[in-house]
Amino acid sequence: MEGSAPAERRAPQRLLVLGAGPAQLGLLEAARERGLYVIAVDRNPAAPGFRYADRRAIVSVEDERAIARLAAAEEIDGIVAPGIDYPVAIAARVAERLGLPHPVTPAAAQAATSKLRQRERFAEAGVPHTRHRVCASCEEALAAGRELGFPCVVKAPDLQGQKGLAVAGDEAAVPAAYERARELARGSAVLVEELVAGAELTVNGFSVGGRFHVLTVTDRAVAAPPAFGVALEHVWPSALAGEDVARAVQVAARAAQAVGITDGPTYTQVLLAPRGPVVGELAARLGGGHDAELCQAALGVDLNGLALAAALGEAVSEAALVARPAVGGACVRFLCSQPGVLESVEGVDEAERSDGVVWVRSYRSPGHAFGPLVRGADRAGAVLAVGATRDEARARAARAARRVRFVVSPVEALV
Numbered sequence: 001m002e003g004s005a006p007a008e009r010r011a012p013q014r015l016l017v018l019g020a021g022p023a024q025l026g027l028l029e030a031a032r033e034r035g036l037y038v039i040a041v042d043r044n045p046a047a048p049g050f051r052y053a054d055r056r057a058i059v060s061v062e063d064e065r066a067i068a069r070l071a072a073a074e075e076i077d078g079i080v081a082p083g084i085d086y087p088v089a090i091a092a093r094v095a096e097r098l099g100l101p102h103p104v105t106p107a108a109a110q111a112a113t114s115k116l117r118q119r120e121r122f123a124e125a126g127v128p129h130t131r132h133r134v135c136a137s138c139e140e141a142l143a144a145g146r147e148l149g150f151p152c153v154v155k156a157p158d159l160q161g162q163k164g165l166a167v168a169g170d171e172a173a174v175p176a177a178y179e180r181a182r183e184l185a186r187g188s189a190v191l192v193e194e195l196v197a198g199a200e201l202t203v204n205g206f207s208v209g210g211r212f213h214v215l216t217v218t219d220r221a222v223a224a225p226p227a228f229g230v231a232l233e234h235v236w237p238s239a240l241a242g243e244d245v246a247r248a249v250q251v252a253a254r255a256a257q258a259v260g261i262t263d264g265p266t267y268t269q270v271l272l273a274p275r276g277p278v279v280g281e282l283a284a285r286l287g288g289g290h291d292a293e294l295c296q297a298a299l300g301v302d303l304n305g306l307a308l309a310a311a312l313g314e315a316v317s318e319a320a321l322v323a324r325p326a327v328g329g330a331c332v333r334f335l336c337s338q339p340g341v342l343e344s345v346e347g348v349d350e351a352e353r354s355d356g357v358v359w360v361r362s363y364r365s366p367g368h369a370f371g372p373l374v375r376g377a378d379r380a381g382a383v384l385a386v387g388a389t390r391d392e393a394r395a396r397a398a399r400a401a402r403r404v405r406f407v408v409s410p411v412e413a414l415v
Contacts, residue, residue: 012037013077013312016070018061018091020049022363022379023083023288028052030304039074041067048363061087068094076100080311083288086158089113101313103264104284111259112284115157115191118259122279125258128251129279130271132193141178142171144192153193153228154178156185163375167195167228196280198272201238201245203252204291206306206321210262212253213321215303216295216330217245220269227373231289233397234332235390236298240272248277255282264310265303267291290332290361290382297358297386298330299323329390333397335362335381337370340408351383351403356396358384360404370408380406 013036017028020042031038032052040053043060050056055074059066061084071079071094079095079102081087092109095102104112111117122129133144134157145152145168154177156164164184166177181190200220206213219240221233238245252268259282267287269280286292292303301323309316345362352360362381364370371378383400387393 014039014074015308015311016041016067016074016076016079017049017053018067018079018081018087019084020044020047020053020056021083021377022048022361022382024049025052025361026290026293027080027082027286027304027307030302031308034305034308036308039070039076041070046365046368048361048365062090064090064093068097071098078102078308078312080307082286082292082307085113085283085285088283088285101311103310104261108260108262109284112261112282113158115155115281116189118282121258121260122255125254127254127258127279128276129255130193130196132191135178135190135192136188138175138178141190141192142174145171145174148192148194151195153191153195154181155191155193156181157189157191158186159184165229167225196271196273196278198274199240199244200280201240201248201270201272201277202234202287202289202291203249203266203268203270204287204295204303205249205252205256205266205268206303206316207256207261207263207266208316208318208321210257211318212256212266213318214249214253215301215321215323216291216298217249218291218294223373227375227378230373230376230379232334232336233394234287234289234291234294235394236294236330237390239390244272244277248272251277251279252282255279259284263316265292265307288376289334290384293358293384294330294332297384298327299325327386327393328388329393330384330386331390331393331397333383333385333394333401334379335383335401335404335406336373336378337380337406338408339370339372340410342366342368342370343407343409345381346405346407347403351400354385354396354400354403356385356387356393357400358386360384360400362404362406370406 020040028049039055081091089109092106135141164181218234223230248270267283295303385397
């Protein structure tokens with residue numbers, strides 16, 4: 001109307017993202033595309049996700065005091081911790097302290113980020129999970145190994161990403177595995193678990209008002225020791241029988257309920273033991289292996305966008321969770337490099353032009369020192385490909401991966 005005051009322009013919402021590494025790339029990119037003002041936190045100045053941030057904060061994602069001060073100073077509208085476990089509880093506590101909306105309560109977040117508390121909740125609710133013993137000494141760990149059987153898994157209960165994790169093949173291997181886990185653990189306990197011999201599935205879901213919605217169920221191909229538990233591929237749909245997949249989904253839904261997750265994303269690793277599906281671990285977050293991007297490519301469901309909405313306190317319509325698959329298969333294949341100092345990455349553009357390839361990502365910049373593949377953080381990049389079938393998607397991802405070359409200087413050349 002003539003003579004009326006111009007409408008006030010609304011400032012973009014401000015989102016604090018805990019982590020700017022490979023596991024956060026998809027959500028950070030989605031936040032940028034949505035037009036949010038993004039403050040990203042990571043202790044690594046070379047973190048690849050910083051390129052999507054409006055402000056970089058070189059702070060550890062485990063430094064709760066610094067994160068709380070930053071959140072208050074930046075007057076954020078929401079906080080999210082995608083892709084890694086420990087900051088999930090920090091995000092929930094900071095949100096509560098500042099009176100911000102958040103999909104996960106501090107109590108549920110704390111249970112989700114502690115392997116020990118998770119298992120206590122599972123036991124109380126009757127959720128099948130890996131058999132384990134909590135050990136406070138090497139002697140107890142040895143006794144647990146004898147009871148559960150060798151090989152067994154020895155791990156710190158409050159870490160992720162294969163930190164403090166080892167497979168003890170026999171009694172002789174337990175002392176070193178125990179001491180390593182005990183050294184790295186934040187608390188005093190060490191978990192000794194059965195090693196389940198069976199297929200591994202990842203169930204990615206999203207809860208709305210206490211109702212669990214299953215999205216992608218992927219087969220998880222892992223590397224050989226010493227890289228125990230490091231995923232090399234996520235493949236959708238699962239090759240397992242429909243009834244096995246359905247049972248895995250059922251235990252994942254029960255696990256989310258047991259931990260207290262009523263809203264937001266969950267990422268659950270399910271192992272098919274001879275006695276049936278058991279929960280390995282649950283995370284109250286997006287998967288760190290580009291699971292959300294695979295979900296969008298496979299089902300047309302914008303899981304990154306849903307996680308952003310939940311972090312900002314927006315209502316999530318169940319219609320947004322309805323799968324509309326446009327492909328028959330999808331695959332994330334991780335890239336690895338030989339040990340050495342990275343000089344250059346070649347072939348990315350060529351790989352991205354390959355049939356069915358959605359994108360190719362290189363995680364590291366020249367100067368990064370690669371070691372042997374032991375943990376998920378040692379991976380060099382990833383490819384996302386789709387196809388008419390899961391086998392075609394895998395083949396396309398593998399073909400693209402072969403076109404990417406990480407040129408490194410041998411370690412001995414640096415001496």
